[in-house]
Amino acid sequence: MKDDRFSAIRQHLYSSGYSSIQEIAEAVGASPATIRRDLLALEAEGAISRTHGGARIAESAGIEVAFEVREQRNLSAKRAIGDAAFETIAPHSAIFLDAGTTVLQVARRIRLNPLPLSVFTNCVTVAQVLMDVRDLKITLLGGHLRPQNASMVGSLAEEMLDRLWFDRLFLGAGAIAEDCCVYSLDEEEARLNEKMLSRATVKSLLVDSSKFGQRLTYKVARLTRDVGIITDDGLSAAWESRLREASCELNVVSSAVNDNTSAAARA
Known part of the structure; x- marks a missing residue:
């Protein structure tokens, strides 16, 4: 379930660009609290970058977007x-x-x-x-x-x-x-x-x-x-x-x- 949710978050951010926590939660069908925890884990993997109140796919030099998203x-x-x-x-x-x-x-x-x-x-x-x-x-x-x-x-x-x-x-x-x-x-x-x-x-x-x-x-x-x-x-x-x-x-x-x-x- 967590892997499926992670994949859904990555795909949503790839398709939509920057999104708020609430927008991500609605897109993947999870609570904002769960999304906050997921975003912390995905940021640690280098897949996304968190900002105040939301996130986007990581694009900075030295960080590779997850294979399935790329x-x-x-x-x-x-x-x-x-x-x-x-x-x-x-x-x-x-x-x-x-x-x-x-x-x-x-x-x-x-x-x-x-x-x-x-x-x-x-x-x-x-x-x-x-x-x-x-x-x-x-x-x-x-x-x-x-x-x-x-x-x-x-x-x-x-x-x-x-x-x-x-x-x-x-x-x-x-x-x-x-x-x-x-x-x-x-x-x-x-x-x-x-x-x-x-x-x-x-x-x-x-x-x-x-x-x-x-x-x-x-x-x-x-x-x-x-x-x-x-x-x-x-x-x-x-x-x-x-x-x-x-x-x-x-x-x-x-x-x-x-x-x-x-x-x-x-x-």
Whole structure:
């Protein structure tokens, strides 16, 4: 019950922005006293920021919004990017899906339209989405769990990658800065992402347009001509020009979502 209430509070704050304690209580069907206690716990997790009489989703540098809330951000763009990435997958190939929320949409599309694949991932959520899908062989990297991103990271995960090679890598990004480098909030995840890029024949960066022009703490890698980028049509003309000047293979997709596909993907 508490976990369900926490999730409902996070989703309400994501959808509505700043809300008073009374508004949150009415939205989730709990008393104001219960909501005050819940907000204290959620603030301790780094998921929300309390203010006098209310709260909002935490957005400050160094704090990650809970995975299930971040998945909903720019969802139509992420689904369009996921659809475009899915169309590049060949049956009977070995692919790696990392722990980004945009990459998760590729997993949801594979579940919707299964094809025979060997799927490797360091994301617990991706493994859960695909674990009962026919014709798939799923391998989850070892390591220790980073709960903020539902990802396996660390030296064990890195050592496992050294023994593997993939036909395609689908990699997300926390931020892409003006220096045309990919950045992450977490040091271990940045190191693992860099290793992923060295273990695939075809490398695709799946990133919605809101991530461009941002910078986080740890550098993953510089964008190069052998890393394709799939993003949405919210990408600015200046950034599109910058990426093409850097010889990046760029695929800009429409963020308009087919309602039937979206409904099926949610099923």
